[in-house]
Amino acid sequence: MSDSLIEKNLLRLGLELPKAAAPVANYVPVVISGNCAYVAGQIPISNGEIKFSGKVGKDLTIEQGQQAARLCGLNMVAQLKLALAGKLNRVVRCLKLGVFVQCPDGFADQPKVANGVSDLMVAMLGDAGKHARSAVGVNALPLNVAVEVDGFFEISVS
Amino acid sequence: MSDSLIEKNLLRLGLELPKAAAPVANYVPVVISGNCAYVAGQIPISNGEIKFSGKVGKDLTIEQGQQAARLCGLNMVAQLKLALAGKLNRVVRCLKLGVFVQCPDGFADQPKVANGVSDLMVAMLGDAGKHARSAVGVNALPLNVAVEVDGFFEISVS
Amino acid sequence: MSDSLIEKNLLRLGLELPKAAAPVANYVPVVISGNCAYVAGQIPISNGEIKFSGKVGKDLTIEQGQQAARLCGLNMVAQLKLALAGKLNRVVRCLKLGVFVQCPDGFADQPKVANGVSDLMVAMLGDAGKHARSAVGVNALPLNVAVEVDGFFEISVS
Numbered sequence: 337m338s339d340s341l342i343e344k345n346l347l348r349l350g351l352e353l354p355k356a357a358a359p360v361a362n363y364v365p366v367v368i369s370g371n372c373a374y375v376a377g378q379i380p381i382s383n384g385e386i387k388f389s390g391k392v393g394k395d396l397t398i399e400q401g402q403q404a405a406r407l408c409g410l411n412m413v414a415q416l417k418l419a420l421a422g423k424l425n426r427v428v429r430c431l432k433l434g435v436f437v438q439c440p441d442g443f444a445d446q447p448k449v450a451n452g453v454s455d456l457m458v459a460m461l462g463d464a465g466k467h468a469r470s471a472v473g474v475n476a477l478p479l480n481v482a483v484e485v486d487g488f489f490e491i492s493v494s
Numbered sequence: 495m496s497d498s499l500i501e502k503n504l505l506r507l508g509l510e511l512p513k514a515a516a517p518v519a520n521y522v523p524v525v526i527s528g529n530c531a532y533v534a535g536q537i538p539i540s541n542g543e544i545k546f547s548g549k550v551g552k553d554l555t556i557e558q559g560q561q562a563a564r565l566c567g568l569n570m571v572a573q574l575k576l577a578l579a580g581k582l583n584r585v586v587r588c589l590k591l592g593v594f595v596q597c598p599d600g601f602a603d604q605p606k607v608a609n610g611v612s613d614l615m616v617a618m619l620g621d622a623g624k625h626a627r628s629a630v631g632v633n634a635l636p637l638n639v640a641v642e643v644d645g646f647f648e649i650s651v652s
Numbered sequence: 653m654s655d656s657l658i659e660k661n662l663l664r665l666g667l668e669l670p671k672a673a674a675p676v677a678n679y680v681p682v683v684i685s686g687n688c689a690y691v692a693g694q695i696p697i698s699n700g701e702i703k704f705s706g707k708v709g710k711d712l713t714i715e716q717g718q719q720a721a722r723l724c725g726l727n728m729v730a731q732l733k734l735a736l737a738g739k740l741n742r743v744v745r746c747l748k749l750g751v752f753v754q755c756p757d758g759f760a761d762q763p764k765v766a767n768g769v770s771d772l773m774v775a776m777l778g779d780a781g782k783h784a785r786s787a788v789g790v791n792a793l794p795l796n797v798a799v800e801v802d803g804f805f806e807i808s809v810s
Contacts, residue, residue, distance in 0.1 A: 441633050
């Protein structure tokens, strides 16, 4: 394990990175262009198993939705680690997250759900984890997952 | 008040910027990286009060949806002004807007609703307000708002 | 016709670019800032006619959804060609796609649908077509189209 700030904080929080999942199609989890890393939509999967499926506010509580969002965030970091050949200290800042919450009509607590991943970013990166964010509800997500999160990160040029 | 093009045009249009609302979570309204400003999803709020809630095409007319989209845009500008220490003349161009419209199944006029914010950008910035845009419908938005808009802006390095 | 890699591959695949559709509002199909092109949400339209409307998984099969996604991708390329004054060889790489699939509750195959446009990018650009991607379901899209796709491309400075 490298001694990046992110990994020190994950250790302190007792959180482990899931295994970075390989996409099953003609896309990749992370593309780096200049000093921006584009991270593909991540889902709440851990070592090959979907952990949170169903609709938040119907099948799942807000707290479960937050855990789902956090797991999406851990997968983002796992993908960044793989793309950066293990060097997570090249992650300078979290710029923007897009949080999609699978929910029924009338559910209005997407921001609380999204806090699951926003709080993780700040716990890992401090002020550099404070990002811009959009959080919206949708009626359906891939594999019936509860939350999907994509993102933009600032990366130091190697 | 600075004499930025944006503020001159707002004055001419008789529009006022709402007070920039503080996020209630571990994220920030604007992140600047290089010459790109990432603006978090803004909602139709004015001085702490939600102005447009419900579904466009069911609870609200298309015209009300347009007003909601415009108010989201005014909030974007208010957030940019705060992030740029008042210097709105550092806003070079509006690059991309993402417009999410809360609506029932079968509603197909998201582009008309999104024009509320697109027209505002051009009214404020002229040709530099012409942006790329996506407009989609969703079944649920935070706090039951009618519209949410996020965006990318080109900023001059101070 | 220029002899760009993209156009050679389209010819090989027997695919033609649709006519780039003009937006009907105060936005533009492509904005270029530095070496990033922001492409507005494209819909499955060909020469002025919507080709795929309705919900994938209800009114349309997954295969039809894939064709719709591919047509969105062809429209992206048509718009890039117009914005780059015909010089598609300035398209260096596809960075990120956002794929919105109009579908009923419970539909979970957005990734399969999105493969329609992802596979096209790789068929046109090879490894440079491998992008980050988010794919989500939504309950409603403009003009009742089945799929909308927006994107970020890396562009060589002319």
